[in-house]
Amino acid sequence: MSEKLLWSAEKSFSWFLESHPDFVLLFPALPQSCSSSICLGFFFLRTAMSDLEVDLSNGNETEMSRWAFEMAWYGEAVSATGIICEDHPTKLYSSGVWEKMIYGPIGLPFWQYRLPNIELVIVIVFFLWQFFDILFKKLGLVIPKFTSMMLAGLVLHGTMNRTGSVTLHQILQPKHRINMPESLGSLGFTIFWFVKGVKMDIKRIFRSEAKAVTTGIVSVTAPALIGAFLYLRQENRPLQTAVFSTVLLMQSTTPFSGVARLLRDIGINHSSIGRIGLSSSLVSDMLGLVYIFLSIPLYSDKLMAMLIMTMVIVFIVFAFLFVRPAMFRAIKKKREGRPIDNKYIYWILVMLCFSCLYFKMLGQLPALGPFILGLSIPNGPPIGSVLVERLEGFNLGIILPLFFATSMMKIDLGSVKYLFTDAEELAIASLILLIFFVKFLSSAVVPYLFKMPLKDSIVLSLIMSHKGIIELGFYTFAYDSTAIPSKSFTVLALSIVLNSLFIPMAIQYFYDPTKQFMCYQKRNLVNLRDNGELKTLVCIHRPDHITSMINLLEASYHCEGSPLTCYVLHLVELQGQDVPTLISHKVQKLGVGNGDNRSDNVVLSFEHFHRYICSSISIDTFTCIANPNHMQDDICWLALDKAASLILLPFHRTWSLDRKTIISDNGVIRYLNFNVLKQAPCSVGILIERQVVNKNQKKSHSALKVCVIFIGGRDDREALAFAKRMGRNDNVILTVLRLFPTNKSNEMTGWDQMLDTVELREMMHRNSGGKSDESTTYVEKEVLDGTETSMLLRSMTCDFDLFIVGRSNGMDHEVTSGLEGWSEFEELGILGDFLASPDFPGMTSVLVIQQQRSVAS
Template sequence: MNSNPNETMFLSITPVDEATHRYTVCLAAPPHIVSDGLWGSAAANRKPMKSFLPLFELQVLLIFAITQICRLLLNPLGLPIFISQMLAGLILQACFALDPFASYMRLLFPYGTHDTITTISSIGFVLFIFINGVQMDFGLITRMGKRAWTIAISGLLVPIFCAISILSLFPFGHSGNYDDLVVALVSHTVISFAVISSFLNELQIQNSELGKLALSSALISDVLCTIVTSTGTAVMVTEDSNVKEVTRNILSLICMGILIPLVCRPAMLWIIKHTPEGRAVKDGYVYVIIVLLFILGWLSVKINQEFVLGAFILGLSVPEGPPLGSALVKKLNFFGTTFLLPIFVSISVLKADFSATHSSTSVMTMTFVVIFTHLVKIIACLVPSLYCNMPWRDALSLALILNTKGVVEIGLFCFLYDTKVIDGLGFGVMILSIMVVACIVQWSVKFLYDPSRKFAGYQKRNMMNLKPWSELRMLVCIHKPSHISSMIDVLDLCCPTTESPIIVEVLHLIELVGRALPIFIPHRLRRQASGLQHKSYSDDVILTFDIYEHDNPHAVSAYPCTAIAPPNLMHEDVCNLAFDKVASIIILPFHQRWSSDGEVQFDDKNIRTLNNRVLEISPCSVGILVTRASHQIRGSTTRLALIYLGGHDDEEALCIARRAIRNPEVNLVVYHLVFKEDDEWGQEVDDELEDVKHAHEHNIRYQQIIAKEGAQTAAFLSDIVKEHDFFLVGRRHGIESPQTDGLTDWSEFPELGVIGDFLASPDLESRASILVVQQQLSSKAHSGWLF
């Protein structure tokens, strides 16, 4: 330790045995926490750079600044977030070796403060493990298919057996530290659920079929690895241990693994039972669980286990999802994952030692073991995936995902380095291997896997290609209770009859909080399987559509489902369900809703993001419903208007209008906006409606409007907006015409199209609802990659 007392937090440093790096240090007791300020007493030696708190604040500030700069620079490359945190540690380490910065770095990071910031930031790592344990659905293991079990077990056992065979055949132990090679082998074989979950979340494929399979396999692997490593640690005999101590550790580990779930989980279920529905869990319960988290961590250390083991077992015992699981995640996520965890990653990387350049043979040997392990593991995961009839690109993507490394491995290597299982050079090589593997996997999966590819429009799924009296398959999406009545209005507008029935899939979308695995619940199948009515998040939705189906016998069949997913991945559930059920159209609620007096009741940006993504990749036609007021179409006259300019989207809206006028209580007016009076489109529309006119002369009217510019169109729409209760409009995305010239510049919501956006403007003071329709996109429109 080439340091003098002025560069440390110690008062004096006396070498005892420099060969073994043993020193006698003198530290003020109690240590200086808060300084006297820049102008304080120098005699008391309580200057800012000699006190722990000011130094800690400066260290955090510096790490945060470097991390954010690295993240800003690396973001265009699509690298994982933790890479910027690791790079910050490497930059700090490089500054210690550069002459212009070395003195400042010794001033900011004096010897004696590393342990302080490492200890504090380690709390972030513990909370990260606990949060991921809370988000795990442990009961999912019993519901896994054979495919997930096969992939997980094959990905664990095959690389270990192959690498052990290589290590036993070749004398790698003579070329370096043999413990480093074993650690490299085992650590690059195991799979961490927390790492896989974070990786899939960054790529936004957590809710895809591939993502769900990867999470299932990672859950199995993580639990098996935790059991094996904990047992191995307990039976490991050291110089100071004996049979009695080993037996005590094993029995304590078994008690911890059994008693925590048996005692804590029922207590937490009692808390949930005594929490009123819709209310948050009391803060007192949350604080008790947090205190219990650290007590169990202390007990884990007492039985020679890692501190995080108790946190992991307690996290698995917490019932996932709201209200308790989501409350714990919300309380701890920012402090643990967002604030402390990046500091822990940067400080851990700062410990790496790259100065031992003479050990090139050891570096090459470890590099070979790492590469060999990953190649074997890719093959071990790829073969069972292909055997289960997965597409080759998806199987390779899954194998790569299960090979990724991240924060959990960093924490593991840091623990092994602190306990002197591996040396500084081995720690540095493994840290670099994490960065390289994570970058390769992220880039490769982005290139190989496109979750929107299966939605390509090779099959016609729209209203226009339906036969006149065929059944209509629809998917309606509901986020809030206020959406239920408006979706019922759309179903009434489509006029379900026994001759032309409607099969409607009702999807209730709920934000995923407090768990990592998305959930899809088909309620009718669950009731048929159990014969009982289960309490559900979607009770109001289920009851309403059950009543609606009962009121329309043989005309409506409703199948309610619930999807609990992250907001940025909900479009996957919507498109998957529409694709599987061969729906012709998806009805989505608009992200804004107005009250009767024109005030905005809510404005949900997540709903708008969902609508835009569904419009881009939908396997069928899409309608966005802008609700002003609820119109009871059945039992009262509805004044329906269709704004027609031409194009596929307007033709799709026209098909909905043709179904609507089968209801004698719907009066339809088709406003055809043309550039000149003898427009050729006018005759075509008139011909399409000719047969309908004869059958429904009493409730349909066709009117041709001449509009040579956008201003004339806006003026006409302003005049008729209060004459109707419901508007049908085509989105006409990407189509320009003289009738809308100039209106695009004022468009606020492009997903509604030019006409739909104008009609939805609150300046018109209209109470009419609007359905904006986009016809199914062609296969070419789906050919782009979804990053």
């Protein structure tokens, strides 16, 4: 029979070469006999395991012709029974336009080659999910990005099935080869979960509030117990035990990775509710991993279950007792200021691949291995931040969308119409709704019992009820392993889409992050008593901000009878972590717990200032490790918590030592300052230091000369109030310059103008802290327009060391008319921007002050 088979194959191949002479061109370097042997070898391997012998013995050459054609062009061929032969190495890309010109109709379109195919799928999916993401933003809806990626997969699935396009099928679902977009998407999911493991800080569980820990435990345990109790009471169970346990576990658990991604996408991960949600989900995630570990016996016999559990424990021990200490040794060997050696990154990536294969061999979700490995790697700089920087951006933008798209293309939309008639689908949908409501109620009741407001409790329960990336990954793995049937997978996948659409909308409806810093008291300098305690929050980004802020504080303090409390907040960019951290250095010593000593200079400098210069000033230092786009939330939260009256921010520009050249222009700091001005619960000041602000001019034996420019308005009154506190200092000479337009009376009748007049009269008629009147000077100047104002200020540039102005100083006013068009930085106001401009002569520093914007009723 084998001789007859070979004879039939050779005869068929000879016939094929005669009918397709161009086929020989595919093997220009090989003789025809060699090419024939190659194809015959593949053909014999294929037919030895198929039922084609009878057809070939009967002279049926059609199958042989088709197979040889596919081997020649596709590099692989499949039999009627599904046996595949491949040519290795495969041809990844086409020969370009020449292929069609030479081979004509038998040449393949470029999208049927593997590399162009996967590139085309990436582009299609990218543009589709970006379309949905931009559409949601234009509609004002805060929807997570992964929801847009899932909708892109739904659109492709519906389009492919409705149109029945052969070309679309060839692009999205290749004929009989490995689905490369799906494989690459699975890799993206694995990398995503590995990176989330790197970002997690398990020690945070032990630092979490009792409210967060209890919420995390109850939100998992309550729905799991109720669901299991109702299932056991059923006599006719429509769901198999494996399907039920998988759905019950995944619906009851709240993965930390999914919640962190959700909160980051909707922009509330730095809010108070976001912090509690992250802590609660971390507890829930760890408890869920324990449940997964304990549920292994449900899927295999006792002996195999014990073996699998032992192997999992061995991997966990290896990760935390060998890999983690090795990473810390690598960090110790690293030279200060140098990045981590690339060889450690490569070794971690190799271990990532092997951990994935290890859990695949155990029959578990392969991504669990990389996730546990990620947990063992120290988060934050230098290793964790480098891994996140190198893997996260490319993965989230290019590879991970393929996972969502290909997963949604596996669903069967036609089965949805039988949702209320099919017992299995109805049981899955009922189980999902039951667990959702139990989880929602339990997650809302627990924080409410801990005295959390009802609306905030509802928002927290919505966060804990969210389903997304991790759940879809588990369900897709179960579907590919045939543990979940197609119609059940369809209901589960669509439930995740609906959940991820409506949960963020509900959170946005119940929770407005802009209102979380509304203050019920007037916290500004105007309403502060003359000798009342001034509480300031000083923000530090870089070491060069330390001296300028210390000098300003020193100049604004005059005696123990007028106390000054300073809260210093060092702002550090969050790298390689998901949870923002606020460290109090009164509670925590330097370099302990935060993994580095980035705040040591700030803490030691202000301690030195407190100990040796102004011992009566109260200093309290903090370190905020947060995402730069959300640092304003931490600043405003601390100002609200400490009842601060003034927030001092450094300007985003830095000048050279000669104070004439701009050497740094940080847009992130500018964006932060602008956001703080919009939502601060108290007054805000922005310091532009171009000359050293210091009251102790020991070398020159001269006092600090300060000029406050007063035009009118609440911000000007706030600037005047701060200037009065500085004016009480023995080493400060204060000048109040009032500008009013020519040919107009300076006695105004409006409410603001009346307040301005009262403040100025009080300024002039009251002796400032027992000092002689010579230390405070009041000057009035008439100016025609902005041109005269600019000329006047230019002539005064060498007379003062510091200008103090209100942010809204001169807006829509005659004295600044013409200057608005030259304003570059809106956060400084018209005059503040003019004084801080590089074109302004001299090196006078500027302090721009904005009064507290709103008080909640």
